[in-house]
Each structure stands twice: as structure tokens, then as C-alpha cells.
Amino acid sequence: MKRVLVLFIAGMITASGQSQWKVAGDKIVTEWAAKVDPQQPLPEYPRPQLVRNTWLNLNGMWQYSVLPASTQTIPTAYAGNILVPYAIESALSGVGKTVGKDSALWYQRSVAMPPTFKNKRVLLHFGAVDWLCDVFVNGKKVGTHQGGYDPFSMDITAALGKSGNQQIAVRVWDPTDDGPQPRGKQVNKPNGIWYTPVTGIWQTVWVEAVPQTYISHLKQTPDIxxxxxxxxxxxxxxxxxxxxxxxxxxxxxxxxxxxxxxxxxxxxxxxxxxxxxxxxxxxxxxxxxxxxxxxxxxxxxxxxAMRKISVGTDNNGIQRMLLNNEFVFQYGPLDQGWWPDGLYTAPTDEALKYDIEQTKAMGFNMIRKHVKVEPARWYNYCDRLGMLVWQDMPSGDLGNHWEPRPGVYGRSSDKNRSAESENSYRNEWKAIMAALYNSPCIVVWVPFNEGWGQFKTKDIVQVTQQQDPSRLVNSASGGNFEPVGHIIDLHNYPEPLMPDPALFGSKQVLVLGEFGGLGLPVEGHTWQQKNNWGYQSFKNNDDLLKHYEEFVNRIPAFIKSGLSAAVYTQTTDVEVETNGLMTYDRKVTKMPVEALNKIHSKLYDNTAVVLRK
CATH class of the missing domain: 2.60.40.10 (Immunoglobulins)
Known part of the structure; x- marks a missing residue:
């Protein structure tokens, strides 16, 4: 693909206080925090699978204010500056403030459109904004969007002035876990496996010039x-x-x-x-x-890419997950996608790529992206580096019963969600799937995790399969199992186990969707100095590596019995969780990369599995 010219001309984008930006707070940061350019953060082209060269990146310093949620009119004055696209709660935003359901976050900046945009339609794109977003151009409301994880665009041509600077304002309201909307691991009071809220713009903002008639979307389906x-x-x-x-x-x-x-x-x-x-x-x-x-x-x-994901039966009558019509055992980490300095947003594009590169170097061939959606460039790197991806739907509206053990079908307890809650889930899941459809790295959709807000399972699985029959559906990762979808997914901590082949082997693919969680806090690299935790904690790297290898050595026997995939918790530490393969700041890898690669290599010898003709 040819290199794209980034139209980012000095003086075109104006906002005061660029030289005053600095990292907020006193938490640990990654090495990439020092590489963030406040005048041009994350300048890379944000949409690798629909590329044009007529675009302008709007990341940088914007003005912001946090006002009562009842405020619906554009402010005439602002409290200070915020670095977009980092959420206001993050250190890299330069603000580090919480918002909450009783307040709304307002953004504003002035933009001069390039001369190349003249006589064309102008689209304003947002990679992601969490959660309810109203957009204004020159005082005119140009659109509203609900959803914290899907990209969206608005045609702002009619609202633009004929010349001079154009004023863009954005209002965001996000109740986090006080609302029923999808929100993943975010909570208002972070603790344990639940993390700091993310409010507002957290992916690239950009404008694009297009002809009056233009190509807006591609759908690509390989058939090998x-x-x-x-x-x-x-x-x-x-x-x-x-x-x-x-x-x-x-x-x-x-x-x-x-x-x-x-x-x-x-x-x-x-x-x-x-x-x-x-x-x-x-x-x-x-x-x-x-x-x-x-x-x-x-x-x-x-x-x-020309690739296929499917299910086939082996000579023992066990359902197997197939890649390109061959059994390939899939093994990867649970990847939360959080950063100590950017929260949902990687500090730089180099940082975004780093986690995938390290995962690959460790000898994993898969990543489970856990109740979060990444920017399009993350999936592009997985495509190019060769990393299979299981994509979770971000969870929300928790509180229903969870049956974690797959004894028999029918013990699930679907939640009776409100119409508002249900529609929020359905609309965003549909939008996420549509946005990511062309990414060849994605091989499995995961609508629900551990019963978190799980509802109408059979219907949601059917809708998911209808929207994308080219991929597998893991209907309920870790519990509340139903005889729908392609996969039965057991979670077990800390040691590896597998679903019983006698119960499920001839019906659905058997996977271990989460295990491990072996913790090791590394002094100087933790979110807080004490009260950190893992599912099982260790005091030194040698003991951690020894125990991890013992766990992995058990998996080949499970593969022979019918296991198709396993997911280890997790890629990095996240806030008070210290069970990562790397520390939260990515400065320490707790076990040698080469040793991990060697340990994992034994998982990919699949000669014992013979597929039924």
C-alpha cells in the first residue's frame, strides 16, 4: 500500500496552551509517554482499510470544560486545555479528572480547512468517543452518536463557513457503570479487575474531503x-x-x-x-x-487476506477449530488493552504495535481482545504480523446469575434487560462487527463473558452468525452455556482444565477461555505501592517461570483429548492486577521472551490430531 501523505500543516489548527501540556498525576507511565508530541499526537492515518490522501488529523490540544449534565448549549468559555485523543481521566490528557453521570464534558477547537478541500464534501470522523456524543460545527448541531467503541462519521459540509476558521464543539456524557450501556472494565470506583473510567474522545479525530459521490465502505469476504x-x-x-x-x-x-x-x-x-x-x-x-x-x-x-476459519471433526468425533481447513491449536493471552498513561489509548503508534510484537515474540499465535475494541491500526498490525484475534463485545449492565461450570446445557440465567439496555447492546455490537469485518486476523466473535449482562443468548448468537457467517461465535465465554454457537469455553484459575469431551465434544469446539493469572508485582512498576494482587502470587521470576511452564506442559494432553484453544491471563498488569506477562508500564517482561517461545512451541505440534475425511 502506498505511503499516505498526512495533511497536517502548521498553523491550520489553532488552540492555546500547546507548550503548557504535561503528563498529569503521579502514576507510572510507559517509555512512550516522553515521545508524545502535544502538537501532533498519534498522527498516523487511522483507517488502513479505506485509504484516501485528502485528510487532516485533528488530534492535539483542544479546550475543555466539565459542566452540569443539564448543560446543552455550547460554552462561551473553557476551563483549560486537553490533549486529544486521550480520555480526560488519563495522565496523557494533561487533565486527569473524573467526570461522572452528573456532568458533561465539552470540547472545542478551531480548524482551518486545507485548500484541497474546496468544492468537496467534508466528513468529520471519530475513531471512538465514550459514550453519548453531540457534535457541533460553527454552532450548528451536525449529529449525535451513542456507543463508546465504534467509529462514526458526520457530513459537516453544510455547516462549514466559506472561509476562515471553523469551530468544532463536542459534548460527551458518560455514566460509566451507573448506566446500562457497554463499558467493559470501566467502573466509577476502580478495584480488583475493574479499572478507571474512560470518558470522551479516546481515538483519533480527523476530517476527510470526498467527492459529491464517493465510496464510503467496503465489505471483503475471502473464499479459499x-x-x-x-x-x-x-x-x-x-x-x-x-x-x-x-x-x-x-x-x-x-x-x-x-x-x-x-x-x-x-x-x-x-x-x-x-x-x-x-x-x-x-x-x-x-x-x-x-x-x-x-x-x-x-x-x-x-x-x-485469503484465509478461512471453520469447524471440523477429528477421528475421535471431537469438534476442532480449523484454520484454512487444518487444525491449528490457538494459544494466546487475554489482552485488556489498557495503558497506565493513556488508559484506553496507547501513547503512540509504536506502543500500540509493541504489545502485539511482544506477544508474537513470546510464541503466541492468538490474542483474545477482552471486553474492549481497539483502533483500526491495532487490527492492521495483527493482520500484518500474523496474529489471530478473538474479539469480545464490551460488557455492560451486569448483575445476572453466572453459572461457570459446564455440567449440562440449560443452567444459564439470561438477564431481563430493559429495552434501552438491549438496544444499546444490539446497536453497538452490530456497528463493531461491521467496522471490524474486513480484518482477516479476527476469527472468533465473543458476545458475552462470564454472564456479564448476558441476555437472550440464542437470539444474540443467531444475529451474530447471520451478520457474519464467515467466522466462529463463542457464545458465552466462561459460563452460562447454551447449545448455540460453535464453542464451549471454560474459565479456570489458576491451573488449566478443559470442558468434558463426553458432554460437549461432538457438539461444539472445546476451549479454555481463561486460566493462569500468575502474579508478580515488580517494585517501581506497579500502579500502587501495596495491595496489588494476582490469582496466584509469586515473589521472584524464577518461581513464576517454573510454575508457568508446569501449567503449559499440561496442555498437550488436553489438546490430544479435544482442546482447540487456550487463553492465558494476561498480557500486562492492569492497575492493581499484577498477573501480566509484562508490567503495566511495559518496562519489564517478567519471564524471558525466548524461554516463553520455547515453552509454547510444543503446543503447535498437532500431528496427533487426525481430521475425519
């Missing part, structure tokens, strides 16, 4: 059995006679091309397809062009 990639382009304001040309490239050489009507599926044959896997994460490039009256008027770049 037929050596075809299926691509559908959504076109806004399509005109009669418009056409879309889809072209696939391998190493810069065009290998397939097809022209179709907007919204019509193109099926490109990929001869001798190179299959994507953790050992061989091969990606093809894609260009999609809009043609009007024989003239190309819009073009976007993307990429895709």
Missing part, C-alpha cells in the same frame, strides 16, 4: 475453497450509470479486476492463492475506483 475474494463497495449519492472497479494486487502486480454496479458484489478469482496464517501472514492489496461517465472520480486503497 473457491479461490475468490468477494468485495462489495457502498457508494454514497450514486448516480445512474456509475460503476465500481475492483482490482487485486500481489506484490504490486495486478492479478484480478472486475467492474460492477455500486452495491453489487464483485467476485475476483485469486489464482494460486497464498493463504494467510500466523506463520505466513500474506496480504494482498486492493484498489477500488468509482467511475462516472468513463472518468475515475474517487479511489480508495485497502488490503485483504
Amino acid at each position: 475453497d473457491k479461490s475468490v475474494i468477494r468485495v462489495t463497495a457502498r457508494v454514497e449519492n450514486a448516480q445512474p450509470g456509475d460503476q465500481v472497479t475492483v482490482a487485486a494486487f500481489k506484490g504490486g502486480e495486478k492479478i484480478a479486476e472486475q467492474t460492477v454496479a455500486p452495491g453489487t458484489e464483485a467476485a475476483l478469482a485469486i489464482p494460486g492463492a497464498a493463504l494467510w496464517s500466523p506463520k505466513h501472514p500474506f496480504l494482498y492489496d486492493l484498489k477500488v475506483s468509482l467511475v462516472q461517465k468513463n472518468k475515475k472520480t474517487d479511489e480508495v486503497s485497502s488490503y485483504f
Whole structure:
């Protein structure tokens, strides 16, 4: 994919106090905190699978105020400056304040649009804003969005002035765990496995210039059995006679091309397809062009992979998780995606990539992204580095019964959620799945975890499978099991176990969705000086490594008995949890990377598993 020119011109974006920014609070920080540029934080192009070069990054210093929640009019004065896109509670925001359900957070900044935007439509994009967001341009309300994890856009063309600076204001209200909306591990009173709230903008904000008729979305589905990639382009304001040309490239050489009507599926044959896997994460490039009256008027770049995730039966009648029609044992850490300085937001793009690189170097081939959604660039790195991903839906509206042991089906206790709560979940899950659909790294969707807010399980699983029949669905990770979806997922701490093959092996894939949690607080690298914890704590690295290796050595016997995957808790320490493979600040890896890689290598010898023909 060609390098994208970032249109970030000095003086175009104005806000006072840029030189006054500094990290707030006295908690530990990562080494990347010192690399944050307050005039241009996270400057990278934020949407790797729909790339244009006419864009402007709006990250940087904005003004902010925290006002009573009843305040609906744009403030005329602000309390100070905040560094976007770091949540107001974070150290990197430069503020470090909580908001709560009784207050609303307001943002404001002034922007001069580049000359290249003239006579084009202008879209304002937000990677993610937690939670209820109202957006104003030059005093005019241009839209509202609910949801803390899905990207959204607004066409602001009609609200823009003909010249001069444009005023953008954003109002955010977020009740955290005082509301029923999806919020993951956030709570108003952090403790144990529950962490600091995240309020407001926490992913990149940017504007983009597009033609009057433009390509707004791509849907890409590989079919390795037929050596075809299926691509559908959504076109806004399509005109009669418009056409879309889809072209696939391998190493810069065009290998397939097809022209179709907007919204019509193109099926490109990929001869001798190179299959994507953790050992061989091969990606093809894609260009999609809009043609009007024989003239190309819009073009976007993307990429895709030829890979398949499915279920097959072995010679013992056990259901197995297959990658590209072969059994590949999946082993990875539970990844919370939290940062001591940025909370939900990695300090820099280098930091975002680092966790994946370290996970790969340790010999894992999978990551379970736990009740959080990452920026699009995180999934792009998983695609390029070869990391399988299980994607959780962020949980919310907790409080129903949890049955953690898979004795028999039917012991679940679905919660009776309100219509508001249910709609909030459904709308955001649908939006998250749509936003991440094209990421080849994602192989499993996880709608519920440990019964947290679990409701109408059979219906939610059916909806999930209907929206994306190309991936597997882990209906209820860790409990409240139902005979739906593809997977039975047991959680057990600290030692590894597996679901009983006699009960579930011929019905669903068997996985160990969480185990371990071996803790080791490292002095000088903890969120607080004392009262840190792990599921089982150790005093030195040698004992930790010895115990961890003993646990991993038990897994091959489980694989032979029918286990398809396992997830170890967890990638890093998070706040008072010290059961990470790395410290929260990422400055210490508690067990040698090379030793971990060697320990894990024995998990991928799958010669004992023979698939039924």
C-alpha cells in the first residue's frame, strides 16, 4: 500500500496552551509517554482499510470544560486545555479528572480547512468517543452518536463557513457503570479487575474531503475453497450509470479486476492463492475506483487476506477449530488493552504495535481482545504480523446469575434487560462487527463473558452468525452455556482444565477461555505501592517461570483429548492486577521472551490430531 501523505500543516489548527501540556498525576507511565508530541499526537492515518490522501488529523490540544449534565448549549468559555485523543481521566490528557453521570464534558477547537478541500464534501470522523456524543460545527448541531467503541462519521459540509476558521464543539456524557450501556472494565470506583473510567474522545479525530459521490465502505469476504475474494463497495449519492472497479494486487502486480454496479458484489478469482496464517501472514492489496461517465472520480486503497476459519471433526468425533481447513491449536493471552498513561489509548503508534510484537515474540499465535475494541491500526498490525484475534463485545449492565461450570446445557440465567439496555447492546455490537469485518486476523466473535449482562443468548448468537457467517461465535465465554454457537469455553484459575469431551465434544469446539493469572508485582512498576494482587502470587521470576511452564506442559494432553484453544491471563498488569506477562508500564517482561517461545512451541505440534475425511 502506498505511503499516505498526512495533511497536517502548521498553523491550520489553532488552540492555546500547546507548550503548557504535561503528563498529569503521579502514576507510572510507559517509555512512550516522553515521545508524545502535544502538537501532533498519534498522527498516523487511522483507517488502513479505506485509504484516501485528502485528510487532516485533528488530534492535539483542544479546550475543555466539565459542566452540569443539564448543560446543552455550547460554552462561551473553557476551563483549560486537553490533549486529544486521550480520555480526560488519563495522565496523557494533561487533565486527569473524573467526570461522572452528573456532568458533561465539552470540547472545542478551531480548524482551518486545507485548500484541497474546496468544492468537496467534508466528513468529520471519530475513531471512538465514550459514550453519548453531540457534535457541533460553527454552532450548528451536525449529529449525535451513542456507543463508546465504534467509529462514526458526520457530513459537516453544510455547516462549514466559506472561509476562515471553523469551530468544532463536542459534548460527551458518560455514566460509566451507573448506566446500562457497554463499558467493559470501566467502573466509577476502580478495584480488583475493574479499572478507571474512560470518558470522551479516546481515538483519533480527523476530517476527510470526498467527492459529491464517493465510496464510503467496503465489505471483503475471502473464499479459499473457491479461490475468490468477494468485495462489495457502498457508494454514497450514486448516480445512474456509475460503476465500481475492483482490482487485486500481489506484490504490486495486478492479478484480478472486475467492474460492477455500486452495491453489487464483485467476485475476483485469486489464482494460486497464498493463504494467510500466523506463520505466513500474506496480504494482498486492493484498489477500488468509482467511475462516472468513463472518468475515475474517487479511489480508495485497502488490503485483504485469503484465509478461512471453520469447524471440523477429528477421528475421535471431537469438534476442532480449523484454520484454512487444518487444525491449528490457538494459544494466546487475554489482552485488556489498557495503558497506565493513556488508559484506553496507547501513547503512540509504536506502543500500540509493541504489545502485539511482544506477544508474537513470546510464541503466541492468538490474542483474545477482552471486553474492549481497539483502533483500526491495532487490527492492521495483527493482520500484518500474523496474529489471530478473538474479539469480545464490551460488557455492560451486569448483575445476572453466572453459572461457570459446564455440567449440562440449560443452567444459564439470561438477564431481563430493559429495552434501552438491549438496544444499546444490539446497536453497538452490530456497528463493531461491521467496522471490524474486513480484518482477516479476527476469527472468533465473543458476545458475552462470564454472564456479564448476558441476555437472550440464542437470539444474540443467531444475529451474530447471520451478520457474519464467515467466522466462529463463542457464545458465552466462561459460563452460562447454551447449545448455540460453535464453542464451549471454560474459565479456570489458576491451573488449566478443559470442558468434558463426553458432554460437549461432538457438539461444539472445546476451549479454555481463561486460566493462569500468575502474579508478580515488580517494585517501581506497579500502579500502587501495596495491595496489588494476582490469582496466584509469586515473589521472584524464577518461581513464576517454573510454575508457568508446569501449567503449559499440561496442555498437550488436553489438546490430544479435544482442546482447540487456550487463553492465558494476561498480557500486562492492569492497575492493581499484577498477573501480566509484562508490567503495566511495559518496562519489564517478567519471564524471558525466548524461554516463553520455547515453552509454547510444543503446543503447535498437532500431528496427533487426525481430521475425519
